[in-house]
Amino acid sequence: MLGVKSRNLGTVVAAKGGATTSGGGGREAGMTAWELRPCGMLVQKRNSDVNQNQTVVPTIKVKVKYGSSYHEVNIKSQATFGELKKMLAGPTGLNPLDQKLVYKDKERDSKSYLDVAGVKDGSRMVLFIDIMSQEKRLVEDLRSAKMDKPKLPLMEITSEIDKLAKQVSCLEREIYGGKKVEEKLLLNLIELLMSQLIKLDGIVADGDVKLQRRMQVKRVQRYIENLDTLKIQNSKIGRNGKISFEQKLVSSIEKQRDSMKWPIVVTTEWEKF
Known part of the structure; x- marks a missing residue:
């Protein structure tokens, strides 16, 4: 067919x-x-040959002068000046943001293309340090480092508080489960938490770090209050894991004393002026 x-x-x-x-x-x-x-x-x-109509981008060699040194760089002709700056960062030691490339007595933007600017194989250009850009970047780096500086000690303190929080949780389970623990454990734990409070007070920060520090302070204070409550509860537990007879007697007397209190009734009406 x-x-x-x-x-x-x-x-x-x-x-x-x-x-x-x-x-x-x-x-x-x-x-x-x-x-x-x-x-x-x-x-x-x-066409069975897929690559037949594809244009091959040639590689060119450009010569860049920086100070008294010359650097030869092999790069695609359709690359940007920004890509060339990245390749020059290694041999020159300059950050690409601090570089200023001049070709044909004109500074070239990082987004401009080499072939559009007329750069060919064997072309020469000069590299300068952009002083204003370098100073601006250094100021921003110092400001960022200053903001990040308190983060490291705060992270270390937070990690230590997490460990102490686990110990507080274990003591809560034991004491409320009727098991008496040594009071020394409770006192040592309170001292350790107090030392973390002192460390937190020594951190001076702004913004998000200041907020995190405040949250950790409240967290430590809450754990200390829990331990004070656990001390009272632990003192009521006898060696056999039950509330001692003396504690029951004191509790009974306090209840009777409260029941014997008569309410105060005002029977005299005072003249108001």
Whole structure:
């Protein structure tokens, strides 16, 4: 069936000058090749060589003068001056943000392309230090370092508080579970938390670090209050894990004393002026 269709094909329009060829004739020079798809549709023949029409970007060598030194750099001709600055950062030791490239007596923007500016193989350019940009960047780095400086000790203190918090939680489970613990453990834990409070007070910070420090202070204060409550509860527990007879007696007397208190009733009306 396909053979019949291919023999009955009419004239085919060529790519150039509208030239035609019959189904049985040979192709003329410069004419576009055609192929028959399985569905019977006649289409332009696909190029098997995918890379044939791709343009190869040439690599050029540019010579850059920095001070008394010269640096030769191999780079794509369609690269930007910013990419060239990154490649010069290694041999020159300059941050790309602190570099100023001058080509043909004109400073070039980092986003500009080499080929658009006319840079070719063997072109020369000069590299200078952008003093204003360097000073601005250094000031920003110092400001950032100043803001980040309190973060490290705060992180260390927070990590220590986390460890102490686990110990407080363990003591809570034991004491409220009826187990008596040594009071020395409670006192030592309170001292350790107090030392963390002193460290937190020594941190001077602003912004988010100041807020985090304040949160940790409240957290430590809450743990100390919990330990004070645990001390009272722990003192009520006997050696056998139960509330001692003396504590029960004191608690009973306090309840009786509260029940014997008579309410105060005001029976005299005072004259108001």
